Amino acid sequence: MSLAVLDRPATEPIRRRLPDDRTWQAAASGPVPSTVGFAAGAALLLLGVVPVVDAPLAYAGLTAALAATAGAWFARRSASTVAALGLPIAQLAGVAALYAGTASASVLLLLAGPSWALATHRTRAGVPVAVAGAQAVLLVPAVVGDTFGGAAPLPAALALAPLVVAVGSLAVHENHRRLRAQAGDITRLQREQAALLEQVRSRADELDTASRILAARAQTMTSVIDAVTQQSIIGTDRDGTIRVWNPGAERMLGLLRPDVVRKRSILDFHQPEELAVAAETSGAPTPLAALVQVAGESGSDVRDWTYVAADGTERTVSVAVTPRSDDRGVHAGWNFVGTDMTETRATERMKDQFVSLISHELRTPLSSILGYLELVMDDEDQPLTDEQRQYLSTVERNAQRLLRLVGDLLFTAQVESGRFTLQPADVDLAAVVWAAEETARVSAANAGVDIVVDVPADGLVVSGDAVRLGQACDNLVSNAVKFTPGGGQVRLTVRRAWQAEDRTVVDAERPGAVPVALLSVADTGMGIPAGEQGELFTRFFRSSTARRNAVPGVGLGLTITKAITTAHGGSLDLVSAEGEGTTFTMTLPLPAVS
Amino acid sequence: MDSPLPSPGAFRVLVADDEDDIRALVCLAVRKAGCDVIASVPDGALALAAARDELPDLAVLDVSMPGSTGLEVCAELRAHPGTAGIRILLLSAGASLDEVARGLSAGADAYLAKPFTVAGLVHQVKALTVGVPA
Numbered sequence: 001m002s003l004a005v006l007d008r009p010a011t012e013p014i015r016r017r018l019p020d021d022r023t024w025q026a027a028a029s030g031p032v033p034s035t036v037g038f039a040a041g042a043a044l045l046l047l048g049v050v051p052v053v054d055a056p057l058a059y060a061g062l063t064a065a066l067a068a069t070a071g072a073w074f075a076r077r078s079a080s081t082v083a084a085l086g087l088p089i090a091q092l093a094g095v096a097a098l099y100a101g102t103a104s105a106s107v108l109l110l111l112a113g114p115s116w117a118l119a120t121h122r123t124r125a126g127v128p129v130a131v132a133g134a135q136a137v138l139l140v141p142a143v144v145g146d147t148f149g150g151a152a153p154l155p156a157a158l159a160l161a162p163l164v165v166a167v168g169s170l171a172v173h174e175n176h177r178r179l180r181a182q183a184g185d186i187t188r189l190q191r192e193q194a195a196l197l198e199q200v201r202s203r204a205d206e207l208d209t210a211s212r213i214l215a216a217r218a219q220t221m222t223s224v225i226d227a228v229t230q231q232s233i234i235g236t237d238r239d240g241t242i243r244v245w246n247p248g249a250e251r252m253l254g255l256l257r258p259d260v261v262r263k264r265s266i267l268d269f270h271q272p273e274e275l276a277v278a279a280e281t282s283g284a285p286t287p288l289a290a291l292v293q294v295a296g297e298s299g300s301d302v303r304d305w306t307y308v309a310a311d312g313t314e315r316t317v318s319v320a321v322t323p324r325s326d327d328r329g330v331h332a333g334w335n336f337v338g339t340d341m342t343e344t345r346a347t348e349r350m351k352d353q354f355v356s357l358i359s360h361e362l363r364t365p366l367s368s369i370l371g372y373l374e375l376v377m378d379d380e381d382q383p384l385t386d387e388q389r390q391y392l393s394t395v396e397r398n399a400q401r402l403l404r405l406v407g408d409l410l411f412t413a414q415v416e417s418g419r420f421t422l423q424p425a426d427v428d429l430a431a432v433v434w435a436a437e438e439t440a441r442v443s444a445a446n447a448g449v450d451i452v453v454d455v456p457a458d459g460l461v462v463s464g465d466a467v468r469l470g471q472a473c474d475n476l477v478s479n480a481v482k483f484t485p486g487g488g489q490v491r492l493t494v495r496r497a498w499q500a501e502d503r504t505v506v507d508a509e510r511p512g513a514v515p516v517a518l519l520s521v522a523d524t525g526m527g528i529p530a531g532e533q534g535e536l537f538t539r540f541f542r543s544s545t546a547r548r549n550a551v552p553g554v555g556l557g558l559t560i561t562k563a564i565t566t567a568h569g570g571s572l573d574l575v576s577a578e579g580e581g582t583t584f585t586m587t588l589p590l591p592a593v594s
Numbered sequence: 595m596d597s598p599l600p601s602p603g604a605f606r607v608l609v610a611d612d613e614d615d616i617r618a619l620v621c622l623a624v625r626k627a628g629c630d631v632i633a634s635v636p637d638g639a640l641a642l643a644a645a646r647d648e649l650p651d652l653a654v655l656d657v658s659m660p661g662s663t664g665l666e667v668c669a670e671l672r673a674h675p676g677t678a679g680i681r682i683l684l685l686s687a688g689a690s691l692d693e694v695a696r697g698l699s700a701g702a703d704a705y706l707a708k709p710f711t712v713a714g715l716v717h718q719v720k721a722l723t724v725g726v727p728a
Contacts, residue, residue, distance in 0.1 A: 360687045363708055364687060366709055367619075367708040368613070368616055371619040
């Protein structure tokens with residue numbers, strides 16, 4: 001498991017501002033040239049460089065022009081056409097008054113400012129206004145001819161000036177329009193650039209969030225794994241090199257994470273002999289293959305392995321092996337989650353030894369009791385009285401009961417510890433049933449219970465352990481007799497059937513169904529309450545009906561019967577109704593019909 | 595230890611069991627089978643010594659005894675030509691087939707699980723002494 005913490009500093013937001021030249025442009029296309037012109041004109045006038053012939057008119061003109069210029073400054077951001085055309089017209093009027101008041105042709109230079117302002121107007125409407133305005137100013141001497149000493153303006157100048165103004169204005173206008181278009185392009189590009197930047201920034205933010213989530217997940221995973229201190233969690237590459245090593249592994253195997261990760265193999269912590277034996281048994285080509293073979297085939301494998309700690313001590317560990325995939329789902333290695341079972345297994349062994357010892361110790365005195373009883377009861381030289389025989393029979397019966405209990409306990413312990421083995425042979429279930437009937441015959445007769453046997457005349461042979469199957473059948477029959485009141489019936493049945501994949505049993509062969517043998521023991525007894533049927537196969541469990549009716553027993557028989565059936569690859573099921581009776585059915589596999 | 599009373603011509607049997615009561619019971623059964631108990635001992639080492647000294651026809655050995663177990667005595671007897679011909683009946687409290695198999699592979703002729711019936715033991719002793727030259 002790769003737990004590299006995914007983290008990086010947050011992306012620095014891009015804050016660079018692009019130069020904004022719109023202000024400058026608005027000024028250049030608007031009032032700047034006229035301001036410069038009129039300021040210069042005012043200076044020349046006040047310094048007396050330009051002669052004044054009619055002072056009130058000249059100063060009124062200058063004032064009007066300066067006022068209109070100031071207005072142009074205020075209105076420079078306005079989109080109003082009236083302001084854009086009206087203010088230069090007012091300036092032109094001022095120039096006309098100045099021209100009339102000074103009678104100096106140099107004043108005509110002041111036409112440039114308003115004309116510029118009109119020519120640089122958005123629309124071409126500024127051009128004819130500029131031409132008309134210039135023409136009007138040129139016509140001033142004709143209107144107030146006396147000031148100019150009767151000198152009429154040259155007709156050529158009158159004719160040419162508008163032309164010059166028109167061409168100049170048009171040129172300025174076109175040039176300016178192009179400039180404005182370029183400025184518009186630049187603005188648009190700037191906007192696009194800004195939008196792109198914004199996109200990049202939000203993408204960077206998304207990435208940042210994603211990597212934070214990933215980092216948080218990795219952190220969660222790491223903290224969960226680190227919180228496990230009682231179990232070892234070891235993750236490896238496909239070649240067994242250790243990549244994950246949690247505190248549980250540190251504790252169990254005595255090495256710290258930095259000393260192990262990428263430096264050691266999982267095989268370093270396994271007992272080599274055990275791996276060699278496992279490899280030989282399973283036919284795995286390498287020790288690692290022996291370790292992971294089952295997990296690789298079936299997705300997981302849990303079994304006991306011997307771990308060797310750093311100090312050489314060996315621990316019995318129940319290890320769950322699972323394959324590990326990377327983020328693309330490709331097989332990347334293996335996970336080993338181990339629980340230390342050393343103490344548990346030792347306790348189990350002790351319990352086994354204890355049970356064996358106790359049962360041996362109980363069996364020995366019981367052997368004496370039964371042996372001497374037999375000697376006394378079978379002594380032909382000194383026959384017993386009927387009363388004595390009856391008493392000793394009671395002693396013998398109870399000694400036998402103790403002996404069975406000891407045997408059952410021992411057997412249950414063997415089943416639990418997995419030391420219970422079968423000696424398989426061909427076993428005729430019909431014979432098993434007849435033998436059980438014979439065993440139970442006396443007690444059934446005493447209880448007034450009728451035993452009916454319904455088995456195939458030619459028998460039904462399964463592969464199994466005759467002794468164990470007999471024990472299982474005896475248990476079922478003796479239970480049935482015990483739990484059936486006088487006048488009732490116990491029916492023992494053996495028949496062949498087929499079991500489908502969904503485990504339902506059918507009477508006729510059909511595709512996908514496998515042949516099975518059914519051994520049923522049905523009684524007409526007190527039944528088992530539905531709520532208790534699930535617990536029936538638990539050790540020492542006794543049904544409420546059994547306890548209420550004081551039926552003797554300790555609750556081992558069905559546990560044993562179930563264990564025997566399961567060991568034969570079969571199943572044990574029951575159908576029961578309280579007050580009506582119970583049917584137990586052993587389903588055992590049959591060899592396929594050839 | 596029981597004092598054997600040899601009767602000439604009868605089969606000679608060695609009995610070894612650490613439980614006094616069981617040993618006495620086995621001796622009774624052996625006599626019931628018409629044999630002589632030539633030695634009755636409580637552990638494996640004495641059983642081995644008695645078998646070498648007395649060379650009985652049959653040794654009835656308990657499996658779990660202090661010192662050497664019945665299985666070890668059995669293997670030891672089979673390993674030496676002088677004692678290899680002694681017939682051996684093993685008695686054990688462990689009744690699993692696994693133990694039976696181990697007993698028989700150690701060289702025992704028969705195996706009887708405790709608790710045995712006296713009649714069963716008598717029958718087994720008789721069966722094992724058939725054909726033994728008296």
